[in-house]
Amino acid sequence: MSVPMNVSVGVIQFPGTNCDLDTLDALAGLGARTALLRSDETSLSGVDAVVIPGGFAHGDYLRTGAIARFSPIMDAVASFAGAGGPVVGICNGFQVLTEAGLLPGALRPNAGLSFLCQPQQLAMASVHHVLGHGLSPSDQLSIPINHFEGNYVCDRATLQRLRENGQVVMRYVANPNGSVDDIAGICNEAGNVVGLMPHPERATSELLGSTDGRKLLEALLYAAASTRQAVGHHAA
Numbered sequence: 001m002s003v004p005m006n007v008s009v010g011v012i013q014f015p016g017t018n019c020d021l022d023t024l025d026a027l028a029g030l031g032a033r034t035a036l037l038r039s040d041e042t043s044l045s046g047v048d049a050v051v052i053p054g055g056f057a058h059g060d061y062l063r064t065g066a067i068a069r070f071s072p073i074m075d076a077v078a079s080f081a082g083a084g085g086p087v088v089g090i091c092n093g094f095q096v097l098t099e100a101g102l103l104p105g106a107l108r109p110n111a112g113l114s115f116l117c118q119p120q121q122l123a124m125a126s127v128h129h130v131l132g133h134g135l136s137p138s139d140q141l142s143i144p145i146n147h148f149e150g151n152y153v154c155d156r157a158t159l160q161r162l163r164e165n166g167q168v169v170m171r172y173v174a175n176p177n178g179s180v181d182d183i184a185g186i187c188n189e190a191g192n193v194v195g196l197m198p199h200p201e202r203a204t205s206e207l208l209g210s211t212d213g214r215k216l217l218e219a220l221l222y223a224a225a226s227t228r229q230a231v232g233h234h235a236a
Contacts, residue, residue, distance in 0.1 A: 003218050004225035008033040010047035012077075012093075014057035014068045015039070019090065019201065023053040026201035030214065032221055039071035049086040049130075049224035050077055052093030054146065054199055064107060064149045065095035074100055086130040086223045087193045091147055094185070094195030103186060103195045104162070105154035111178025115148040119209060120198055121173035122184050126166040129191035130223035131216045141212035143198040145176065145184075150197040152179040152186070165189055169196060192227070 009032045013020045024034045035045055039057075044050060057068035068074070074096075081087045081102055089097040097103040110116060124139045126132065154162070159181060162168050169185035177197075185196030203213030 007221045007224045008047045009049045010035045010037045017055035019054035023201045026204045052089040054091030065099035068096045069100040089195040097195045108151040117146045122170045125168040129187040133219040133222040142210040143203045151177045152183045
């Protein structure tokens with residue numbers, strides 16, 4: 001896939017975030033312009049897409065994402081998402097998005113109460129979202145997970161809506177953590193906000209064991225360029 005040029009992606013850093021630099025490096029390696037955004041900022045500084053990376057925002061001392069969602073920058077993220085801007089939350093970022101109400105459901109401790117750090121086979125379930133360009137629902141990707149609270153849960157009505165609206169982005173081929181319906185990632189109804197537990201930034205080189213993460217990040221850059229061209233969206 002041809003990667004769009006001159007796309008700017010902001011990566012948010014909360015106190016305790018530990019995957020921000022990995023994410024910046026992976027995106028820069030694909031040709032994106034990147035910006036590290038602090039959680040106490042109130043502007044997204046003109047970026048075309050936003051990534052909330054993995055890590056342990058505020059140490060996960062209260063509940064994963066529960067403190068981070070009150071950070072000043074999250075108001076800007078909500079406004080950006082409401083205007084159709086691409087927002088992706090990876091692992092802890094997924095947890096932050098659910099706490100902030102930008103995605104439904106919640107992430108609980110893994111079944112068996114074990115921390116999981118391992119490669120994972122994922123089956124794409126939908127491609128109608130900002131990580132879907134160039135992929136098909138029949139594709140399988142190998143991308144690692146690294147979490148203790150990645151067990152996705154929601155009520156029956158929400159699960160039904162996710163299925164009916166095509167909001168399940170990807171599923172685990174062999175469910176490692178007990179997530180309902182084997183869910184590894186979901187999106188909002190518009191498809192511009194995506195949360196996933198696997199780490200695509202850790203699957204961008206053969207040295208890391210897989211390059212499948214590049215496909216998702218390239219799709220994000222394509223979505224960011226498309227959104228900017230379609231609606232002239234360039235957040236202030």
